[in-house]
Amino acid sequence: MHQQCRQCCSKTCTASNVRKKLPILTWLPKYSVGALQGDIIAGLTVALTVIPQGLAYASVAQLPPQYGLYSAFMGCFVYCVLGTAKDITLGPTAIMSLMTATFATSPVTGDATLAVVLTLMCGIVQFVMAILHVGFLVDFISVPVMSSFVTSAAITIAFGQVPKWLGLKDIPRAFFPKVYWTCKKLPETNVWDLLLGLVSLVILFTLRRLQNVKWRQTDDLTLGQKISRKILWVVGTSRNAIVVVTASGVAAILISQDVDVFSQTTHVQPGLPSFSLPKFSLHSGNVTLSTHQLFQELGFGLAVVPLIGLIETIAIGKAFARKNNYEIDANQELLAIGAANIVGSFIGSYPVTGSFSRTAVNSESGVRTPAGGLFTGAVIILALAVLTPLFPYIPTAALAAVIIAAVINMVHFRMVIYLWKRKKVDLVPWTVTFVFSFVLGIEYGILLGVGISLFLLLYPWARPKVKIKHQEVAVIQLSNGLLFPGVQYVTERVNRQALADGIAKSAVVDFSHVTDVDSSALQGLKQLSEDFAKRDTMLVLSNVDPEVLDVLNKANFSHIKYCKTNEDAIQLIYGKLPPVHTCLVHSTK
Structure with a gap:
């Protein structure tokens, strides 16, 4: 037994398998100064994007702002070790924030217990899926469904920010009540919030166009022109940070002059989160949730959230892998985001996945390896340690504008x-x-x-399509495989055609499009052959695939015959086929 365990471990723990499970061992030995330079620039650029987004997305998740930053840095470190795509950045996204609000909103305002437990369970589910290699389950979510889901989520998220943009209070969370009460409370709009949000949106869309400018490629650019283009791109990429910092500065100046006209961000807990095991129960004031009740609250989220996270990450990874000519391991990506969510739950993160917008920034910034995430994570930690006292100055209208601008392109009409x-x-x-x-x-x-x-x-x-090709002999062609959902339907159609016009006919069933049969099909064919035998007519299967024919032969049917072509089958039924012909009579009795 001990020897068998040693042999198993020696086969599993080979150098290639270890490198496959720890991709950092593949690129780290070849790491260069040039790669370090590219990763630092990309990491800092992504950090300027994720900090304001994290603060904004936390409000979508119905959590205090600091939880957006808690969710933004741990995934960077874990993915650096386990990820296979150099471009992907893990962190809070609009979709996952909405999923968190949908499944894990706490009955206690500002409490993250449900969200953190959802993160842990999401990570465990994803990790187990990676071990069992069942990531293919996401293939059952079709493109139209995913497109519609993203579109409806984007509209839900965007409209959810409208009350914050307008400075409205006490608006319900449910979509239609939110629309109703937002419209009803329009007269209570804070004009200053409205103007700030409008100006922020204009700046964000303008700077986005600046980032996406396609410059004419020429070889005679001066150094100054190259630097100018790069500066403009950095300004466009940093648009979220520019808007948030500028709006916060304006708000701080006004507050210093005792002019408090903007709706401000709620208090942000300063400092770094503590590293601790998630709590599996909630006790706060008059609210108590046992472990069982807590998991009941999470409900479908335990299945839906891991799948959505997987879909987002794999779709983004494949898109940028094609763009930049490298390959990713989808199963390893699932393992990486699972591990990121498990570890993240210990520092108060809500579920994370790959972010398309930040991954695009990462790629365009010239990231060379997953190490770029280390620098992004380091900047976020620095922001949590130093900048949190300044976060309450951020106007909610500016954060609402950041979210609306981020999700507007997700609408896929x-x-x-x-x-x-x-x-x-x-x-x-x-x-x-x-x-x-x-x-x-x-x-x-x-x-x-x-x-x-x-x-x-x-x-x-x-309900496979059944084509009738002959009048005197019922020739029936099936459009696809014969499996359990369609067995009853097919056997009834064959019997109906064989008894058409009140005359019992022999039948030829064309199997040219049948590539598989299951046990239900075998039972159906057995019953069908017995029905034909009782009527003293013939049932012939033609154009049978060799593998299917092998399965049918093993079923030991006594009243079914097989021919290579429909013509041979008809000749056999009419008794005109010579004994030595291409017809294969596989009757076993």
């Missing part, structure tokens, strides 16, 4: 036009997901969308 032109049936899951995300909630919208997609996927197997 062009997908509706695309589906209408290409395949209208895919509009069904898109529409179901979109409508019910608002009517029932974002979590039920995606579940119903996936359900409709699976129904559309399985329907052709449950």
Whole structure:
């Protein structure tokens, strides 16, 4: 037994397997000064993006601002060791923030107990999925469903910031009540918040265009021109930080003059978070949640949040891997984000995943390895240690503008036009997901969308197209495999055609499109063959795939015959086929 364990360990703990599970061992020995320079620049640039985004996304997650920064730095360190994509940055995102608010909003204002436990469980689920190699489950979430989910989530997030932009108080969280009460309370709008949010949005969209300017590529640029272009790009990339810092400065100056006109960010707990095991119960004032009740509160979130996190990270990783000509290991990515969430839960993080906007910034900044995340994480820790006393000066309207500008590009209504032109049936899951995300909630919208997609996927197997090719002999062609959803339907159709016009006919079933059969199909064929035998007619299967034929032969059918072509089958039924012909009569009795 001891010898077997040693052999198993020696096979598992090979150098290649260790490098596969710890990708840092692959790129670290080849690390260079040039790579360090690129990683430092990219890491600092991403930090300027993630700090204001983290503060803003925390409000989407219904958490105090510091939790956005708690969620922003640990993933950077973990992914550096375990990640396979040089461009990906892990941290808080708009979608995961909304998921946290949906599934883990605490009954105690400002309490993060449910969110932190959700992070831990999300990480465990993702980690186990990586070990079991079941990441393929995300393939069952179709593109239309994901597009609709992201669109409805973006609209939910954006409109959720409107009350904060307008300075409105006591607005419900549910979407339709929020729309109603926002409209009803419009007369209570804080004009200063409205103007600040509007100016912030204009600046954000203008600087985004500056970042995305496609300069004409020439070889005769002067050093000054090159530096100017780079400065403009950095300014565009740092737009969130510029808006937040400027708005905070204006607010601080006004407050120093006893002019308090803006709605401010709530108190931010200063300093770094403590490293401790998440609490599995909640006791605060009159509110008590046992461990069992806490997990009941999380509900579907324990399944939905890990899958959404996986989808975001893998989609982003594959997109930038194609763009920059390298490969990622999808299963290792799942393991990395799982580990990041597990470790992050010990410092108060809510669930994290890959961020498309920050990954794009990371890539464009010239990141060379995952080590860029180390510098991003270091800057965030520095901000938590030094800058938290300044965070209450940040106007909520400025943070609302940051979120609205970030999610506006996530609205995918062009997908509706695309589906209408290409395949209208895919509009069904898109529409179901979109409508019910608002009517029932974002979590039920995606579940119903996936359900409709699976129904559309399985329907052709449950109701395969059956073509009738002959009048005197029923020749029936199946459009796809013969599996359990469609067995009853197919056998009934074959029997119906064999008894058409009140005359019992023999039948040929064309298996040219059948690549697989299951045990239900075998039982159905057995019953069908017995029905034909009782009527003293023949049942012939033609164009049978060799592998399928092997399965059918093992089933030991006594009344089914097999031929290579439909023509041979018809000749066999009419008794015109010579004994030595291409027809394969595999009757075993």
